[in-house]
Amino acid sequence: MDLNWNKIVHFVNHGTPEPSHKVVKTEEEWKQLLSEHEFAITRMHGTERAGTGEYCESFEPGVYECRCCGHLLFDSNFKFESGTGWPSFAQPVTNNAVKYSGDHSYGMFRVEALCNVCDAHLGHVFPDGPEPSGLRYCMNSASLKKVIYMEETSIAIFGGGCFWCTEAIFDQLKGVVKVESGYSGGHIEHPTYAQVCDGITGHAEVIKIEYDPLVISLHDLIEIHLYTHDPTTLNRQGADWGTQYRSVIFYRSEEEKQLIQTVIEKAQPDFKDKIVTKIEALSSYYPAENYHQNYFRFNSENPYCQAVIPPKLKKLREKYAHALK
Numbered sequence: 001m002d003l004n005w006n007k008i009v010h011f012v013n014h015g016t017p018e019p020s021h022k023v024v025k026t027e028e029e030w031k032q033l034l035s036e037h038e039f040a041i042t043r044m045h046g047t048e049r050a051g052t053g054e055y056c057e058s059f060e061p062g063v064y065e066c067r068c069c070g071h072l073l074f075d076s077n078f079k080f081e082s083g084t085g086w087p088s089f090a091q092p093v094t095n096n097a098v099k100y101s102g103d104h105s106y107g108m109f110r111v112e113a114l115c116n117v118c119d120a121h122l123g124h125v126f127p128d129g130p131e132p133s134g135l136r137y138c139m140n141s142a143s144l145k146k147v148i149y150m151e152e153t154s155i156a157i158f159g160g161g162c163f164w165c166t167e168a169i170f171d172q173l174k175g176v177v178k179v180e181s182g183y184s185g186g187h188i189e190h191p192t193y194a195q196v197c198d199g200i201t202g203h204a205e206v207i208k209i210e211y212d213p214l215v216i217s218l219h220d221l222i223e224i225h226l227y228t229h230d231p232t233t234l235n236r237q238g239a240d241w242g243t244q245y246r247s248v249i250f251y252r253s254e255e256e257k258q259l260i261q262t263v264i265e266k267a268q269p270d271f272k273d274k275i276v277t278k279i280e281a282l283s284s285y286y287p288a289e290n291y292h293q294n295y296f297r298f299n300s301e302n303p304y305c306q307a308v309i310p311p312k313l314k315k316l317r318e319k320y321a322h323a324l325k
C-alpha cells in the first residue's frame with residue numbers, strides 16, 4: 001500500500017482502480033436490507049452526528065466491511081483516535097477498496113469516500129492523518145460492519161471432481177494456509193471413501209481451504225476454482241462420472257451465497273456452455289481418510305494424477321501467476 005494525498009486526488013480526477021466485482025441494487029432493495037438510519041447515511045450520503053456512532057471508541061482487532069455489501073474495507077490495525085467523533089483510519093485494505101469522488105457541497109471541496117463495490121457513501125478523506133499515508137478516512141459507523149475473526153483464518157469448501165486434483169491447485173496459492181480433502185453435501189454421517197465413490201450417500205468429494213482473508217479473498221478463491229475445473233459438465237469431470245464429482249461451492253451465509261452467484265455470473269461469458277456449478281448450504285464436512293491428504297504431492301507418479309493435475313496447474317500458473325506462493 002502506497003496511498004497518499006496525491007494519489008487520492010489522482011483517483012478523484014481519473015477514476016479509482018476497478019474493484020473485482022460490483023453489487024448493484026435498487027433503492028427498494030437497499031431499503032429491505034438496511035435500517036432507516038443506515039439507508040440515510042449510505043444511500044443518501046448522510047452524516048451521523050459526531051460521537052454517536054458505535055465504532056468511535058472501538059479499537060479491538062478485527063476488520064470493517066461495507067454495511068451494505070459486505071466488501072472488506074478497513075483493518076483495525078490502521079484505525080486511530082482522531083478526536084473528531086468519527087471512526088478514523090489511515091488507509092483502507094487495498095487501493096481499490098474505496099472509491100473517491102470530488103464533493104463540492106457546502107461551498108467547499110472535499111473528497112468523498114464510497115464503497116468501490118456498491119457505491120455506499122462511507123464518509124470523507126482528508127490529508128491530515130498520521131504518516132506514512134498522511135491520510136484520515138473519516139467514516140460513518142453506520143456505513144461499516146465490524147467483523148471480529150475468532151481465528152485469523154476463514155474457510156471455503158469447494159467440489160470440482162476428484163479431490164486429489166483440486167487440493168493440488170489450492171495448495172499453490174498465497175494466503176492459503178491449509179487444504180484438506182473431505183466429503184460434504186451428503187445425507188449420512190462419517191461416510192467412507194468407498195461409500196462416497198458408490199455415489200449413493202449424496203456426498204461430493206470436496207476440499208476444505210483454510211485461508212487468510214487479508215491475503216486472498218473468497219471472491220478470488222471462487223474465481224480460481226471456476227477456471228481450474230470444468231464447471232459446465234453436470235456431475236462429471238473428464239472421465240469421472242457421478243454426483244460425487246459434481247461441481248459445487250458451499251456457502252455458510254447469505255452474503256457468501258450472493259458472492260458465489262455474482263462470481264459465477266461474471267465468469268459465464270468466458271465459458272461456451274452454461275455453468276452448472278451447484279451452490280449448496282454447508283451442513284456438514286467430514287475429512288477424508290488420511291491416505292487421501294496431499295495425495296498428489298506424495299503420488300505424483302500415479303497415471304491418473306499425471307494426466308489430470310499438471311494441465312490444471314499449468315492453467316493456474318498462466319492465469320493467476322500473481323496469486324501463487
Ligand SMILES: [Zn+2]
Pocket residue numbers: 066067068069070071115116117118119120
Ligand atoms: Zn459496499
